[in-house]
Amino acid sequence: MKRIAFLCLAFGAATALISCGKSGPNSESAATPDRPPISAQSTPNSPVEIVTKSGVEMVSLPGGEFMMGSLQGNPDERPPHTVRVSAFVIDKYEVTQELLAKVQLPNPSHWQDSPKKPLERVRWRDAKQYCNERSLLESLQPCYNEKTMDWDCNYGANGYRLPTEAEWEYAARAGTDGPYDFGQADKLRQYAWFAANADQKTHPVGQRKPNRWGLCDLYGNVSEWCEDIYLPSYSTNSPAIDPHGPVNSGNDVKRVIRGGSWKSSADACRSTARQGELTGDSDACFSTDYCGFRCVRRMTTEEQMSMRSRTK
Secondary structure, eight states, X not given: OHHHXXXXXXXXXXXXXXXXXXXXXXXXXXXXXXXXXXXXXXXXXXXXXXXXXXXXXXXEEOOEEEEESOSSSOGGGOSOEEEEEOOEEEESSOOBHHHHHHTTOOOOOSOOSOTTSBOOSOOHHXXXXXXXXXXXXXXXXXXXXXXXXXXXXXXXXXXXBXXXXXXXXXXXXXXXXXXXXXXXXXXXXXXXXXXXXXXXSOOOTTOSOOOTTSOOSSSSSSEEEEEEEOXXXXXXXXXXXXXXXXXXXXXXXXXXXXXXXXXXXXXXGSTTOEEEEEOOTTOTTOOOTTEEOOOEEOOOHHHHHHHHHTTO
């Protein structure tokens, strides 16, 4: 019954997320000469904004190769290694409380004063449940098997899932090789809510500038769950093509979270910074109010062309 209600509600209204990069010329998120807007007229190998059947804004990213990790960061970011990821689409914004309400799942967030604030205090498995519900809304095959203890991911399914750690870093780097895609840390206030400017709380999504590929709040607001198990030394033996993270040991493992949050230092907001967090799936008192997520999925060329036409 919950899923039927979910379908009715979500088809009845398009998502009304705050837009970054589509504001007026005086907006913080307006395009600049060195940061052109992402548009449906981009070349086939450029990021393109799309709108899904359920009204969620996403960005279609071409596949590519990049250098993952850093020699200048923490030990778990080493060694830098070449990784190739396949094309995928990723949410333009972190999943908001407004989107969760449409699927009639309970809102665990600490700050509930705005529906456009990102979800936080959300368990890893609850994030996966949202992904499955959103897949069903769009008649897609859910990625997660809810009958298995760990809700195993079927990467061959066409539904929504959490990003792999490699996909997340590829999206954050946006074709650059520095700690931030915009340059030096002195500009971070323009792109992220973090300890220096967040006033110890989350903020509605899309109020800071997007990165070069049109993605908002990657560097701050809330940190984001990834699909991978966290292993400090994983970089030493990670596969070179579409890595999915270490094999599950069967214990209460930590999962990777990426990106800074409202409580992070500038250093923790870097594109390559890694953290491991217990999922909270078996913790009745889970209270990690700095961790949310965004969704990704793989699309056929035909799907992408259809959805690009909606942005023209």
